[in-house]
Amino acid sequence: MSSRRLVVAAALVDDLERPTRLLAARRSRPVRIAGRWEFPGGKVDPGESATEALHRELHEELGVRVYLGDELVGPDDGSWIITDRHVMRLWRAVVVHGDPQPLVEHDELRWLGADTLHDVDWLDGDVRIVRALAASFSAS
Numbered sequence: 001m002s003s004r005r006l007v008v009a010a011a012l013v014d015d016l017e018r019p020t021r022l023l024a025a026r027r028s029r030p031v032r033i034a035g036r037w038e039f040p041g042g043k044v045d046p047g048e049s050a051t052e053a054l055h056r057e058l059h060e061e062l063g064v065r066v067y068l069g070d071e072l073v074g075p076d077d078g079s080w081i082i083t084d085r086h087v088m089r090l091w092r093a094v095v096v097h098g099d100p101q102p103l104v105e106h107d108e109l110r111w112l113g114a115d116t117l118h119d120v121d122w123l124d125g126d127v128r129i130v131r132a133l134a135a136s137f138s139a140s
């Protein structure tokens with residue numbers, strides 16, 4: 001069993017079947033990770049399911065409603081260890097309502113294509129996740 005705190009996040013793509021773009025979000029806080037890029041999401045609150053928390057976080061952070069596709073199952077008991085203190089579960093998702101905006105915690109959003117997926121400074125724990133996602137990407 002992991003004692004790490006669970007974080008849930010979305011790989012927001014333009015198309016679940018044939019993704020060509022991925023949304024990356026730049027952290028504005030806390031200082032230790034400000035300027036680094038991540039998958040939008042956050043911690044699961046007590047009493048919430050993982051997917052309830054993800055819908056809530058995406059609405060709070062980006063102002064969007066989403067449809068969740070498949071979970072990107074990770075190598076660490078099905079999840080992804082991202083830091084000493086956090087383990088992440090991640091779902092592919094598409095926006096069904098709203099236009100993503102950096103409302104809280106982020107100061108910039110960027111849609112990355114197959115050839116630019118690695119161009120931003122992803123948080124350390126996210127790099128191998130981006131690599132795994134890249135395998136399913138099509139050139140735009």
Ligand SMILES: Nc1nc2c([nH]c(=O)n2[C@H]2C[C@H](O)[C@@H](COP(=O)(O)OP(=O)(O)OP(=O)(O)O)O2)c(=O)[nH]1
Pocket residue numbers: 005007008009030033037038039040041042043082083085086123124125126
């Ligand atoms: N949302 C999100 N968090 C990530 C990713 N990659 C990664 O290492 N993290 C880290 C950053 C944060 O320390 C933690 C997520 O918790 P949070 O977004 O509530 O940030 P926080 O600083 O309040 O967390 P904490 O250090 O107080 O426990 O996971 C990612 O792709 N998305």
